Amino acid sequence: MKYAVRYYTKTGNTKKLAEAIAKELGVEALPITVPVEEKTDILFLGNSYYAFNIDPEVKTFIASLEKEKVGKIVNFGSAALLNSTYKKVKAEADKVGIPMMEQEFHCKGEFKGVHKGRPNDADCRAASAFAGKIKEEEK
Numbered sequence: 001m002k003y004a005v006r007y008y009t010k011t012g013n014t015k016k017l018a019e020a021i022a023k024e025l026g027v028e029a030l031p032i033t034v035p036v037e038e039k040t041d042i043l044f045l046g047n048s049y050y051a052f053n054i055d056p057e058v059k060t061f062i063a064s065l066e067k068e069k070v071g072k073i074v075n076f077g078s079a080a081l082l083n084s085t086y087k088k089v090k091a092e093a094d095k096v097g098i099p100m101m102e103q104e105f106h107c108k109g110e111f112k113g114v115h116k117g118r119p120n121d122a123d124c125r126a127a128s129a130f131a132g133k134i135k136e137e138e139k
Contacts, residue, residue: 001138004036004070005029007046008058013078013109013119014046020124021046021076021105024131032061041071042101042138044131047085048077048109054088062092074101074134076127078109078119105130 003025007018015029021044022029029046036043043065047058062073075089083106090100107123108115119127 001041001135002039003027003042003044003135004038004040005044005046006032006034006036006061008032008055008061009046009048010055011109011111014048014076016119016124017076017078017105017107017127018044018046020128021131024128025135032057036065036070039069042074042134043070043072044074044076045089046076047089048079049085054085054092058089059092062089062098063096065093065096065098067097070098072099072101074103074105076105076130078107078123079111101134103130103134 005018005022007014009015018029047054073093075086077085086104093100105127108118110116110118
């Protein structure tokens with residue numbers, strides 16, 4: 001299986017999770033400014049809510065994906081107030097014909113003092129374990 005990890009972050013929270021996931025998968029975590037150019041079975045895509053939606057840059061990144069190169073997307077992220085971005089990401093992925101795996105990882109993220117210190121080491125270990133489980137299931 002070939003994996004890729006891309007993330008979008010304004011605070012650095014999602015980058016922490018991306019790096020933990022990438023380490024587990026043996027790949028590099030890269031920002032969404034780096035296109036997915038090689039054939040990838042599973043793309044782990046990190047993002048969060050900004051103003052109650054996924055950032056327009058995330059939408060643009062998903063629109064740039066080629067279904068011939070990306071087999072499936074796994075959603076992950078952190079947020080202080082809202083939880084899963086799954087439905088928002090799936091709506092964009094559906095537009096380009098790339099399926100989303102139902103499994104996703106989400107944890108609390110610090111924002112303006114709310115959930116101070118999150119994601120923490122335990123959250124990063126949980127993200128790593130999540131990626132390991134996906135890796136094992138998809139063998």
